[in-house]
Amino acid sequence: MLEIKNLHAEVDGREILKGIDLRIGTGEVHAIMGPNGSGKSTLSNVLAGREGYEVTAGTIMYKGRNLLDLSPEERVWEGVFLAFQYPVEIPGVNNAYLLRAGVNAKRRHLGLPELDAMDFMQLVREKAQLVELDPSFLSRGVNEGFSGGEKKRNEIFQMAVLEPSLAILDETDSGLDIDALKIVAKGVNKLRSPERSMIMVTHYQRLLDYVRPDVVHVLADGRILKSGGPELAQELDRRGYDWVREEAAA
Amino acid sequence: MSTLIQEVRQRGERLFERHGIPHTRLEHWKYTDIRRAIEPWLAEKADVSPGSGYEALPTDDVAFQGIDGLDAYRIRVLDGRVIEIPEALPEGVIVQPLARLLADDEARAARILNADEQASLFNGLVALNTARAQDGVVITVEAGIELARPILIQHMGHAQAAHICHALELGAQAHAMVIEHYETPEQTAGFTNVVSRVQLGSGSSLVHVRLQQESSARMHIGRLDVCQQRDSLLKSHVITLGAQTSRLDLVVNLNEAGASCELNGLYLTAGRQHADHHTVIEHRAPYCRSREEYRGILDGRSRAVFNGRVVVHEGAVGTDSEQRNANLLLSDRAEIDTKPELEIYNDDVRCAHGATVGQLDEAQLFYMKARGLDDSQARELLTFAFADEVLVRLDVSAVRRHIERLSFDKLPYAGDFDAMSLGLEESA
Ligand SMILES: Nc1ncnc2c1ncn2[C@@H]1O[C@H](COP(=O)(O)OP(=O)(O)OP(=O)(O)O)[C@@H](O)[C@H]1O
């Protein structure tokens, strides 16, 4: 599904990613953990194609194509989805409208007929249930006045509607209380499928208790220092990151 | 003509001679030069003899567009003459053409026409209006009357000068909504000079919409004067889309305790349009509240001016005032001059103001692209949303939709308003 080789990327002329290698098979769920400022969101943004995140070396192949050739929206149409760490508020732009425009752009790209308003509303109502999102949120401005937890739930809801092949969840568990975390995790698990790969960026073991990853990576100082199974996350939770750094330096 | 009206007219002429056409050396006209463009429209000496106001005017070559789905009491004004008033009005609501008052009730007509020295100093064309306005709409809503349907004043004009003088009086506890709608056939030149004087009795409330979508070859000069008594409420919506050059002076006098006003404004300019809005809010009494938000979207080589002055007079304790002006520049050749002015003459006040000028927000654009929208679609939506934030405060949905559609069509994008609003309506 995704193959990243020796990826270097800069923001504002400062190198943040310093040679990332990462391979994610179809249907796999990978967790990326790592200290603050280590480059996790930078990697997410590079994958989503954000302006200002400049790739200076390396390659990213997605479904056998060079991902870096695609514009952000083309990536969405081809099945890449980023759930933002900090979803922006867009007052005045209606949630449902934004999503319908996105879904229909994707469908046009795939040569499918566009969804009319009725079909679309039926689809979103269904998906809203998945994350127990009150449908009244749909008629509000995008993330406008949403609580932190509501914003995160909205991200997962949008993912459910757009049905990506590769989902990148950047700290979707942060800022959630335990009930909200369970709801979000339940939603993510429902979206897990043999055709869908996921990258979950997280600081906490808790999420991984609910959504068991196939592989756990430690990203620090712009590199992946260690990879392992779910038990690695537990060890990180207990021991922190320093030992990984020391081990890598040794 | 009676001597009373004659005196008022002459006073207008004298004031106009003294102050003349505003020029750019005046502080409040620094960025708006109308002198050359206005010249041809001044030569024309209007006929100021009083008439019924209903004489036949050519109407076959102009089409009043109206507002779809709006159920309103309709008044039509063509070339500065009132040509239609509603046949049946509720008890306690009186609509008269000023032309008739000039013949029937000189004292009142004189009061309505009379330009004050201060207004003329600010804009000499107000005095010219006093000298030349032949007609206008005089609306009286008596105490305690609650008008369920809005009053719509439609303006249409040929390529000529129209001096129009409106008056609106709400008695105590009266409630009404009035829409001033200005349109002229595309490409025709001409000059509109309109003054509206509004009196709000105690406890009354008025929703006032001023939609200007005149031809982009026309000059539009307007003044809206509001005097508010105790606990009265004004909600004003100014939407400026049309005219080559437009200027609006909106002056609100919060004369008695507890009066409040909410001023919403939106100007969209393109090509070589020039739109100038000057607003003044006079806090003259204790515990008055004012809220003001004007937004502008400028494209092409257009230019806009916003000047918002708030004066808190001595004794106006407990004043609560907020003012904002936000501008979006879609082109690097467009230009905005914005200036909030705050004058405070006592301590016990809460005032906030701010002005911003910017481009579309990068983080918001990226978010939308990350949901599958292409660049132009994302820009279109975001720009429209910027405008819509002031339009959503307009409570009458037919009027809001009409204005949203006009605004959307004016934006330089290819999108389809119906497709977009479908999502809005259904999810609402
Ligand atoms: N737009 C930007 N401009 C300048 N510096 C940036 C920008 N985005 C990220 N950085 C810097 O890049 C580094 C990595 O940031 P990044 O957001 O990728 O970290 P992170 O691993 O996601 O951290 P966290 O766990 O706190 O979310 C930090 O030092 C950050 O300050």
Ligand SMILES: [Mg+2]
């Ligand atoms: Mg991060």
